Amino acid sequence: MSCCAPNIANTIANDVCDSDRAALLHDLRSHARPLADGNVNYQIAAPSMHCGHCIATLEGEISKMPGVEKVRANLSLRQVSITLHAPELSLARVLETMDSLGFKPQSPGDVARQVEDPALKSLIRALAVAGFASANIMLLSLPVWSGAAGATESLFHFISALIAVPTVAYSGQPFFRSAWSALKHRNMNMDVPISLGVLLATVMSLYESFLGGGSAYFDAAVSLLFFLLIGRTLDYMMRNRARQAASRLALLAAKGGMVVGANGALTYLPLEGIKPGMILRVAAGERFPVDGTVVDGSSDVDRALVTGESAPIAVQLDSSVEAGTLNLTGSVDLRATRPADQSFLAEITQMMAAAENGRSTYMQLSDRMARAYAPVVHILALTTFVGWMIYSHGSIHASLTAAVSVLIITCPCALGLAVPVAHVVSAGRLFAAGILMKDGSALERLAAIDEAAFDKTGTLTTGEPTVRKLGIPAGEAAGLAKALALRSAHPGAKAIATAIAGAATNSVFDLREVPGHGVQGVFGGRALRLGRATWVAEIALPVAHMPVDTGVAFAIAGGPFYYSTLSERLRKGAAATIENFAAKGIKSCILSGDAALQVQMVAKACSITAFHSGLKPGDKLAFLKNRADAGKHVLMVGDGLNDAPALAAAHVSIAPANASDVGRTAADFVLTTDDLTMVNFAHMTALKTARIVKENFALAIIYNVFAVPLAMAGQLNPLIAAIAMSSSSIIVVGNSLRLQLLSPKREPDLSQPQSQTNSKVAHA
Amino acid sequence: MNGLLILIPVALGLGALGLGAFLWSLSSGQYEDLEGAASRILEDREDPPSA
Numbered sequence: 001m002s003c004c005a006p007n008i009a010n011t012i013a014n015d016v017c018d019s020d021r022a023a024l025l026h027d028l029r030s031h032a033r034p035l036a037d038g039n040v041n042y043q044i045a046a047p048s049m050h051c052g053h054c055i056a057t058l059e060g061e062i063s064k065m066p067g068v069e070k071v072r073a074n075l076s077l078r079q080v081s082i083t084l085h086a087p088e089l090s091l092a093r094v095l096e097t098m099d100s101l102g103f104k105p106q107s108p109g110d111v112a113r114q115v116e117d118p119a120l121k122s123l124i125r126a127l128a129v130a131g132f133a134s135a136n137i138m139l140l141s142l143p144v145w146s147g148a149a150g151a152t153e154s155l156f157h158f159i160s161a162l163i164a165v166p167t168v169a170y171s172g173q174p175f176f177r178s179a180w181s182a183l184k185h186r187n188m189n190m191d192v193p194i195s196l197g198v199l200l201a202t203v204m205s206l207y208e209s210f211l212g213g214g215s216a217y218f219d220a221a222v223s224l225l226f227f228l229l230i231g232r233t234l235d236y237m238m239r240n241r242a243r244q245a246a247s248r249l250a251l252l253a254a255k256g257g258m259v260v261g262a263n264g265a266l267t268y269l270p271l272e273g274i275k276p277g278m279i280l281r282v283a284a285g286e287r288f289p290v291d292g293t294v295v296d297g298s299s300d301v302d303r304a305l306v307t308g309e310s311a312p313i314a315v316q317l318d319s320s321v322e323a324g325t326l327n328l329t330g331s332v333d334l335r336a337t338r339p340a341d342q343s344f345l346a347e348i349t350q351m352m353a354a355a356e357n358g359r360s361t362y363m364q365l366s367d368r369m370a371r372a373y374a375p376v377v378h379i380l381a382l383t384t385f386v387g388w389m390i391y392s393h394g395s396i397h398a399s400l401t402a403a404v405s406v407l408i409i410t411c412p413c414a415l416g417l418a419v420p421v422a423h424v425v426s427a428g429r430l431f432a433a434g435i436l437m438k439d440g441s442a443l444e445r446l447a448a449i450d451e452a453a454f455d456k457t458g459t460l461t462t463g464e465p466t467v468r469k470l471g472i473p474a475g476e477a478a479g480l481a482k483a484l485a486l487r488s489a490h491p492g493a494k495a496i497a498t499a500i501a502g503a504a505t506n507s508v509f510d511l512r513e514v515p516g517h518g519v520q521g522v523f524g525g526r527a528l529r530l531g532r533a534t535w536v537a538e539i540a541l542p543v544a545h546m547p548v549d550t551g552v553a554f555a556i557a558g559g560p561f562y563y564s565t566l567s568e569r570l571r572k573g574a575a576a577t578i579e580n581f582a583a584k585g586i587k588s589c590i591l592s593g594d595a596a597l598q599v600q601m602v603a604k605a606c607s608i609t610a611f612h613s614g615l616k617p618g619d620k621l622a623f624l625k626n627r628a629d630a631g632k633h634v635l636m637v638g639d640g641l642n643d644a645p646a647l648a649a650a651h652v653s654i655a656p657a658n659a660s661d662v663g664r665t666a667a668d669f670v671l672t673t674d675d676l677t678m679v680n681f682a683h684m685t686a687l688k689t690a691r692i693v694k695e696n697f698a699l700a701i702i703y704n705v706f707a708v709p710l711a712m713a714g715q716l717n718p719l720i721a722a723i724a725m726s727s728s729s730i731i732v733v734g735n736s737l738r739l740q741l742l743s744p745k746r747e748p749d750l751s752q753p754q755s756q757t758n759s760k761v762a763h764a
Numbered sequence: 765m766n767g768l769l770i771l772i773p774v775a776l777g778l779g780a781l782g783l784g785a786f787l788w789s790l791s792s793g794q795y796e797d798l799e800g801a802a803s804r805i806l807e808d809r810e811d812p813p814s815a
Binding site: 051052053055056073074075076077121124125128129132135136139140152155159163 | 798804
């Protein structure tokens with residue numbers, strides 16, 4: 001939660017916003033880009049910018065300010081790029097202006113910070129060059145195929161060579177580099193046969209054009225690069241989009257804190273500057289920057305990050321608090337007990353890094369294919385060479401030509417496109433359904449799952465309590481309770497306010513939130529209290545049975561004690577998700593940090609039999625490791641910081657829309673809708689994608705079955721190579737486009753009508 | 765044959781011109797804010813931003 005949320009901002013002192021603003025200033029300054037002319041450039045996120053008018057307002061107002069050299073709003077990124085003369089003075093004022101215009105400035109986050117993406121640009125440049133070259137070479141090849149001979153043929157080959165050699169040298173680099181690094185580590189990936197094929201085709205064509213007088217394969221080499229670069233660029237853009245969207249949703253976590261000096265003055269220090277023993281002031285609505293002990297003040301703390309439990313815990317003098325937990329109701333001074341890099345938060349981060357390293361051993365399908373495919377290709381080429389040596393009685397030229405043409409023809413773009421195109425189409429489909437995907441291998445891993453583990457709070461449930469049994473009678477009591485409940489940001493109070501939203505609000509005086517207890521006020525000379533049972537009972541008539549669970553009590557001084565019980569609300573589609581998984585034979589279980597009783601209630605509501613309660617982050621991690629050792633592929637669905645190590649360690653992981661910053665980063669997929677059944681849709685899409693990828697490989701290989709014998713017999717000519725290559729690519733792309741037809745509402749019809757597929761092929 | 769000697773360089777030159785124009789537009793940042801470009805055109809403004 002950031003500061004300035006409407007219901008908190010009015011109640012707390014100004015220093016909350018100051019500290020948040022100081023944190024933002026520090027963050028922006030530490031990432032500022034000094035320009036050659038002495039000016040400084042800042043990237044500021046403005047998530048509320050959404051139309052052309054917003055751009056005009058922002059640019060118009062900020063460019064009028066003194067010290068501003070240049071301002072440019074980027075609507076796609078929801079970012080403003082601002083160049084300043086006198087940065088130290090004017091940046092704070094720019095932020096103020098943005099705030100007053102209604103565009104709350106934020107830190108763009110680490111991923112979105114890079115406006116210019118050099119890797120993507122160089123890919124697009126390579127793609128453009130390859131596209132230009134392949135179109136022109138293809139035009140020059142057509143006359144040769146239709147019979148041009150003699151001087152014309154030589155001239156066309158010569159021009160083709162002039163275009164092809166620089167193109168291969170420039171556009172082929174991404175493949176050559178990847179192949180080289182794979183070979184250096186004694187690995188094999190798809191880029192090894194691709195690079196070999198392209199290079200050999202070019203070298204052989206050069207030799208034939210200038211010395212041998214045979215056929216030239218420049219068109220095959222260059223159009224291969226063009227098709228493959230399309231796949232590579234799409235793949236890169238897909239990953240980038242998901243990463244950026246995830247970071248745009250990210251919450252602003254505490255990056256520093258307000259330190260109380262010896263003379264009582266408050267100064268902002270970034271995280272790394274906070275030492276154990278320092279006194280920090282943390283206002284309501286902020287997250288604790290470090291682990292510490294409370295030395296002054298009292299408040300309620302949302303420890304959902306640590307325990308996963310949504311009910312806030314009261315803290316007072318000498319209570320210890322963890323970094324990253326949220327201070328809800330009152331300002332608190334604490335003494336830092338550990339430096340930031342040893343805090344609870346930091347420990348979780350280290351656990352995640354370790355877990356992710358363990359998973360990096362997963363090998364993508366295309367690389368596994370390459371490992372099986374490459375040796376076959378090389379053996380075939382060798383066999384051809386040896387066979388021709390025997391058949392032609394030792395003619396090295398004829399044998400080499402045949403062997404190289406085998407290598408060229410077995411290096412089809414269809415194989416290179418088989419995986420990325422299917423993944424890109426799926427990613428687009430998932431994106432439209434509200435699911436962000438981090439990378440293609442996640443789809444392959446999701447297709448392989450046989451068990452699913454769910455976190456409870458925030459995943460199966462919404463994390464916000466709802467009133468199960470309302471104890472407040474309608475009428476005046478309800479009106480008064482509503483007035484009190486509206487005053488507080490406490491989840492329990494919010495639940496009460498929602499439950500009695502229909503009551504007419506009475507005006508209550510002296511409304512005050514008492515941290516750790518509840519809200520109190522005065523009506524008609526009598527005190528009112530809404531909150532913790534023991535605190536409310538102090539003013540009510542004697543209570544026979546004091547409730548022990550975390551409900552909300554309400555009483556008018558000297559009046560009856562009204563008690564409402566709370567329960568967690570199941571997320572939309574939670575039960576259906578479990579049911580769908582069960583129907584597919586996937587066993588579900590709950591991993592929760594909550595007490596057994598609450599977990600049992602949710603488990604029953606979702607008809608899950610296996611549940612584990614009271615788990616710490618490390619326990620969840622250990623559970624998943626156990627299952628992995630037992631040979632199971634577990635999908636982890638979770639949202640909180642306490643799930644983050646488990647999300648990183650699981651075979652594949654999904655985080656719901658409300659997930660914490662860390663949870664989003666750790667998960668492979670992030671949902672952007674509230675509906676949990678999207679987990680099923682993601683799984684269904686993954687299964688279908690796996691199927692399409694296999695079909696694509698089969699299609700690519702079928703073409704080899706026809707073309708390789710021709711090449712081995714020395715009968716391959718450039719026309720056959722070009723037709724075979726382009727048609728197999730188009731078929732693979734068309735087959736992948738069938739994924740676009742998936743819809744979350746119905747089960748996939750695995751046999752799509754043929755006519756639809758054909759029309760897609762025609763479009764491609 | 766003489767026609768080819770003129771036409772092929774012309775064809776290649778035009779293609780190269782298109783390629784050059786695309787590479788220039790890419791490096792001058794014209795693809796960085798496609799949504800913004802679509803919205804900007806709808807805004808009436810006397811003074812264009814000093815970009």
